[in-house]
Amino acid sequence: MYAPQSASARLARVNIGNAPDEPSGDEDLMQRYAGGDAAAFEQLYARHRGGLYRYIARQCGDRAAAEELYQDVWSRVIEARARYRAEARFATWLYTLAHNRLIDWYRKSSRVVWVDFGRDDDAPETDIAAQRHWQPEVRTESRQIAQTLLALLDALPPPQREAFLLHEEGGLSVEEIAAATGTRAETAKSRLRYAVAKLRCGLQELI
Amino acid sequence: MSKVNMNDTENADLSRVYAATARDEPPAALDGEILALARRAAENRARPSFRHWSRLVAIAATLVVTASLVVLMESEQPQIAMLAPPAGDAALAPAAKAPAEAVQPAKVAPAQAARREKKPASSGTLDLPARDAFFEPSSREREPPASPRPVLPDAASPIASNNVPGAALAERRSVQATDNAARDLLKTGPAQKDESPEAWLAHIAELRKQGRIKEAEESLAAFRKRYPDYPIPAAKAPINK
Known part of the structure; x- marks a missing residue:
């Protein structure tokens, strides 16, 4: 049912930002579902289930909580189907719901609300170098590369990690990331750039 | 939209590594729950709501009441006629x-x-x-117009004489009648009944002449009741004529 997006597709989105090859029928599917077409929702769900789940799971770090949040986000999508208006991309709307739900979960679980970590946006390159302690010994095995990448991703400041995940998993552009997270486009762009730089720096000797 | 200003090759490598790494997916049971919820919601959307049905029932009830009133009116019309x-x-x-x-x-x-x-x-x-x-x-x-009531002797009271349907009927017919003699006779008929048996009998005979057999017979019956001892043959003569 679920066809993971190819790396080339992801790359295309990263490079051009506006995602021209993004499934253009999301909005239409959602409107068809609002009209009672359950099959349209199944298609929509298949397109976004993996990305949304990974975004939530990596942002909250708790599998059980991630599943609960994931189901809650989709429930909100279902409940809001009649009010949905295709004024923006469906993916932007979906990840905005997920972002807001994550913020609520952080607050309820007494975790630090990290949305306004402006310091991370201006982190100097020396911070990137400081992340090298995450870097394990150089190995060529892909499994180790994956583990290293996930470790580096977990070590990112949450706003930067979120920007990276929204870009990679949701296919959101910088402007869409800014809209989903309630920040300015420049802030979103800065977060994304730092995230990519830190990850690349950590993986530099592996890939 | 803003482009991510990064080296394409670096991005390709990073995205490739991340795509190979990030394989986590939601459990199948969770997928089933969400899809089932979505299907139920879609079915509820497709199914007419209670409000929709209540509106139809209200319209149907209105039509039934209206039709019943029309039928009732139609059934009452013969009585009106x-x-x-x-x-x-x-x-x-x-x-x-x-x-x-x-x-x-x-x-x-x-x-x-x-x-x-x-x-x-x-x-x-x-x-x-x-x-x-x-x-x-x-x-x-x-009161039906052919009521025998006006021929009763007691009908001589002012109220009774005004309420005689025969008189009202005579009023209506007087406009259409072309026979002036018959009209005069009909107008003065009740008074003649009260004046003398002969005049009454003459009135009955005139009714017979006009073909108003039923009225003539009713008037004759009233005459017999009023004047039981009056020689009937004299009264019958004009009727049987």
């Missing part, structure tokens, strides 16, 4: 309406008279005064 002039005078009914109403205003309430003035002229066989009698019936208007 019975209050109208006899069938033999059906052709005269529309024309006779005006004179009849000319006689009525002194008897009806002012409000009813005002309502009659607003009524459009009826083109059917239904007599409008009779319809008024249906909605606001009076004891006088309910």
Whole structure:
């Protein structure tokens, strides 16, 4: 049912930002579902289930909580189907719901609300170098590369990690990331750039 | 939209590594729950709501009540028709309406008279005064026109003489009648009945002449009741003529 997006597709989105090859029928599917077409929702769900789940799971770090949040986000999508208006991309709307739900979960679980970590946006390159302690010994095995990448991703400041995940998993552009997270486009762009730089720096000797 | 200003090759490597790494997916059970929820919601959307059904029921109830009222009105019409002039005078009914109403205003309430003035002229066989009698019936208007009551001797009282349906009927017919002699006779008939048996019998004979057999027989029956000792052959002669 679920066809993971190819790396080339992801790359295309990263490079051009506006995602021209993004499934253009999301909005239409959602409107068809609002009209009672359950099959349209199944298609929509298949397109976004993996990305949304990974975004939530990596942002909250708790599998059980991630599943609960994931189901809650989709429930909100279902409940809001009649009010949905295709004024923006469906993916932007979906990840905005997920972002807001994550913020609520952080607050309820007494975790630090990290949305306004402006310091991370201006982190100097020396911070990137400081992340090298995450870097394990150089190995060529892909499994180790994956583990290293996930470790580096977990070590990112949450706003930067979120920007990276929204870009990679949701296919959101910088402007869409800014809209989903309630920040300015420049802030979103800065977060994304730092995230990519830190990850690349950590993986530099592996890939 | 803003592009991510990064080296394409670096991005390709990073995205490739991340795509190979990030394989986590939601459990199948969770997928099933969400899809089932979505299907239920879609079915509820497709199914007509209670509000929709209640609206249909309200419309149906309104139609049923309206139809029942129409049927009730239709079933009441024969009774109204019975209050109208006899069938033999059906052709005269529309024309006779005006004179009849000319006689009525002194008897009806002012409000009813005002309502009659607003009524459009009826083109059917239904007599409008009779319809008024249906909605606001009076004891006088309910009486059939062929009632034997006026021939009773006690009907000589002012109220009874004014309420005699035969007299009202005579008023209506007088407009249409072309026989002046018969009209005069009909107008003065009740008075003659009270004056002398001979005049009454003459009136009965005139009714027979006009072909109004039923009225003549009723009048004769009343005459016999009023004057049981009067020589009947003399009265029969004009009737059997």
